[in-house]
């Protein structure tokens with residue numbers, strides 16, 4: 001059993017903290033939302049009155065926060081001055097690579113081991129303990145983090161040094177955003193040309209157009225496995241989160257002077273979709289937006 005402070009008990013963190021408690025760890029949970037704290041308590045966590053209180057006496061600290069500015073604030077205000085040096089720090093939030101590297105540098109200077117460990121998988125995977133973690137940090141920090149992450153996920157992959165977990169996450173999601181749009185517009189074209197979507201799926205899912213967006217997450221209702229398309233694009237991976245990840249990818253592309261025209265187009269289309277009714281839809285719901293607007 002490890003004493004673990006868990007900060008950020010929202011849609012994702014709530015289920016992750018519960019899984020750590022279920023695995024027998026002593027979890028001291030904190031969130032600025034009373035409601036989130038109450039839910040964590042009901043799922044076997046101890047609750048703390050502040051982030052600083054949660055990290056006192058913890059052997060590891062896990063954070064699952066909205067964005068880079070929250071991560072920087074929580075580590076600066078709550079963690080670095082109140083956790084014991086040597087404590088293992090794991091940030092599972094999706095944030096920009098630069099902030100991840102700079103917080104990891106600060107952690108190292110203060111004697112902490114730290115990994116960035118963003119996740120692939122949504123709320124259901126967080127609750128079910130089937131997330132995939134992409135981890136950046138030293139070999140030693142990764143080996144210490146592995147058993148904690150395994151209690152919350154099905155796969156834990158070392159992506160390299162600090163920040164590389166975030167780099168893997170945004171590169172994967174840039175590819176996912178672009179392939180989802182390509183899959184959606186292709187189904188729209190197939191239909192316009194008189195192809196039955198199921199027949200096109202049967203052909204393309206076994207041909208060279210196949211992708212995860214088609215065979216595991218088909219955006220057409222009633223075609224392929226059950227997906228958010230079958231529930232009017234409710235649940236799943238919300239379009240604003242895809243937009244967030246595409247923005248992070250484009251910032252990273254600019255900072256590293258890398259040309260990513262498909263990523264840029266995907267970002268623009270998701271921005272348009274989110275601004276025009278997609279803010280509560282799964283990201284595959286962009287198929288309906290594309291049918292209405294195309295690339296305008």
Ligand code: NAD
Nearest residue numbers: 008009010011012013031032033065066093094121122123
């Ligand atoms: P969320 O907004 O539901 O949860 C974030 C929680 O952090 C909230 O409960 C908020 O009150 C809390 N918080 C904010 N500032 C705090 C502070 N200073 N101290 C303590 N608590 C604080 O977000 P989420 O959907 O759980 O996502 C968390 C992270 O996971 C994000 O970085 C997101 O991009 C990433 N992610 C989300 C999904 C998803 O499907 N929701 C999938 C993969 C990755």
